[in-house]
Amino acid sequence: MDTVIKVAAAGLLAAVAALxxxxxxxxxxxxxxxxxxxxxxxxxxxxxxxxxxxLRSLADAAGVAPEHFSALYKALAISIVSYVAAESCKDAGExxxxxxxELAGGAAALYVSLPLMSDVFSLLRSFLR
Amino acid sequence: MNEQTIYREQYVASGAESIEIPAEAYDLFGGADINxxxxxxxxxxxxxxxxxxxxGYFKQAALPAVSALMVxxxxxxxxxMFPERERTMKVLPLVxxxxxxxxxxxxxxxxxxxxxxxxxxxxxxxKSLLATLAATGAAVGAPGGASARYLAAIVFSDxxxxxxxxxxxxxxxxxxxxxxADAAIGGDTLGGLAKFLKTAVVTVLTLIITGFTIYLTVSxxxxxxxxxxxxxxxxxxxxxxxxxxxxxxxxASETVIASTRLVKNTTGVVGILALAAIxxxxxxxxxxxxxxxxxxxxxxxLAGGGRLGKLIENLAGAFGILLGMIAASALMALIAVVAMIxx
Numbered sequence: 001m002d003t004v005i006k007v008a009a010a011g012l013l014a015a016v017a018a019l020x021x022x023x024x025x026x027x028x029x030x031x032x033x034x035x036x037x038x039x040x041x042x043x044x045x046x047x048x049x050x051x052x053x054x055l056r057s058l059a060d061a062a063g064v065a066p067e068h069f070s071a072l073y074k075a076l077a078i079s080i081v082s083y084v085a086a087e088s089c090k091d092a093g094e095x096x097x098x099x100x101x102e103l104a105g106g107a108a109a110l111y112v113s114l115p116l117m118s119d120v121f122s123l124l125r126s127f128l129r
Numbered sequence: 130m131n132e133q134t135i136y137r138e139q140y141v142a143s144g145a146e147s148i149e150i151p152a153e154a155y156d157l158f159g160g161a162d163i164n165x166x167x168x169x170x171x172x173x174x175x176x177x178x179x180x181x182x183x184x185g186y187f188k189q190a191a192l193p194a195v196s197a198l199m200v201x202x203x204x205x206x207x208x209x210m211f212p213e214r215e216r217t218m219k220v221l222p223l224v225x226x227x228x229x230x231x232x233x234x235x236x237x238x239x240x241x242x243x244x245x246x247x248x249x250x251x252x253x254x255x256k257s258l259l260a261t262l263a264a265t266g267a268a269v270g271a272p273g274g275a276s277a278r279y280l281a282a283i284v285f286s287d288x289x290x291x292x293x294x295x296x297x298x299x300x301x302x303x304x305x306x307x308x309x310a311d312a313a314i315g316g317d318t319l320g321g322l323a324k325f326l327k328t329a330v331v332t333v334l335t336l337i338i339t340g341f342t343i344y345l346t347v348s349x350x351x352x353x354x355x356x357x358x359x360x361x362x363x364x365x366x367x368x369x370x371x372x373x374x375x376x377x378x379x380x381a382s383e384t385v386i387a388s389t390r391l392v393k394n395t396t397g398v399v400g401i402l403a404l405a406a407i408x409x410x411x412x413x414x415x416x417x418x419x420x421x422x423x424x425x426x427x428x429x430x431l432a433g434g435g436r437l438g439k440l441i442e443n444l445a446g447a448f449g450i451l452l453g454m455i456a457a458s459a460l461m462a463l464i465a466v467v468a469m470i471x472x
Contacts, residue, residue: 051206055199062149072200075224076207109220116227120309127238127302 013102030092037084054114067115074112105110158406179409183417190418194425196232197441198432200225201425205433225311225437233422233444234305237451239413242299244451248293249456252286254407255462258400259283262469275372277396283340284467289461292333293454300330304446312440323443330450334457341461345468363368400466408459415452419445 014036021029052073059069082105089098158166158174166174204225304326305318311319422445431440 036245055203059196059199069199069203071223071229072221072228074202075221079207079221081209099173106220109224113220113224113227116224116231120230120234123235124306125239127241 003043007040011040028086033091034088035120037088041080041084042054045071071079071116075109078109078112081105082108135242156279164261166398166402168398168401171398172405175402175406175409176301178406179413182410183413186413186417187421189414190421191238193233194417194421197229197422197437198230198425198429200228201437201441202432206439208433222315222436226309226440227255229312229437229440229444230309233441234309237444238344238419238437238445239300240411240418240448241451244415244455245293245298247407247455248290250407251404251455253461254403255286255400255465256283259465259469262400262466278465281341281344282461282469285337285461286337286345286465287457289337291460292337293458296448297330297333299328300329301447301450304443304450308443308447312436312443326452334453338457338460342447342464345464362393364420387461400470401463404462404466405460408455408462412452412456412459415448415455419448419452419466422448444458 014032018033018036019028021032055069056066059066082101085106086098086101089095089101146267152382158171204221207221229308259279259282263276304323307319307323307326311317311323422441426438426440426442426445
């Protein structure tokens, strides 16, 4: 609860500071917004990590194969990084750059799921034989 | 010399002792000699064997189900964190679909193989049993009836195996592929095709069972006259318990009940017990998986996994279709045996 209040307060402060600086120093405003984004997402990782650890321990206890989940974790991490970067670029008025980052994030997420696709394809092929 | 002695001598003279009963049939009876069991005692031992093995079946079914549920939880968590329109997020349901497919379909494909082998074992065993029963039937003065029933059983059994091999299993695989593709693409674009494939498989199975039952009934091979209340109760239980083709099997069960009062000779008892034991292992393995996956699919929307939950339910349906194939084979074999010993 404290962390959420601190995150909200930091976000509001950064937004006000960026607004004040935007007219005279747009680059500075962008940097403040970006720094706030990184700090806030970092704080959010503090909530996500224990959840991920819990799911991992649940998977270990159930004897679930880790390779089914590693692609999912990686895709989620890529989503978070590309989301923060793309939204920051859109905020700075660079919608096109934001779009390119989203495209790269999507491609990267598909790339990390290649081993999983390959496993599924081998499974189907072995059965069809 | 009493009735049982006569049947026992028939049993030996007809060479029934030489019928090979598959090993999995013996295991479920806890090592008891299946050749010397009465029907009631046999079913009691079978029930005990099933009870002892049930925990193991649930454990085996839990692993793919837990994997699938965890994928749903993870994707559901991610979807709550990001807005729907985020392009990168659209990849997550695709990755989730692949993860669930890898977790569940490996198990499904292995069971298709063992289900196919159970259908073949049922067919092979019932053919050797029916040959012996036909010889016994001819010996008691009904050679025409014995050969007619034997021929009907062989023809329908072979037809069922051929249809399962060449039509139903490929259709089942197509159904699984379509469901996976539908979940990957999203938007329920292929939902209609998946429903059509499932309906087609169910219809073919139902037609074969119904055709066999009608043939036996119309040709006067099996008499009616069983207690109406027993029939109604059994039909209700079967149609509610067995997924996919429960309705058709329930209708066919009336034939079985009508003839069970005629089960009195040793060969028939051994045959029925062995058939039940061969079928029940596969039946339970598939049935437990069907139930567990259906439950996971039903609770998935609560974890935010609507699309992935639908995929899990559809994959549970695939297990149900396989269950229906084995149930159909077992019931046809059982009806054939009962029809033969009613001579």
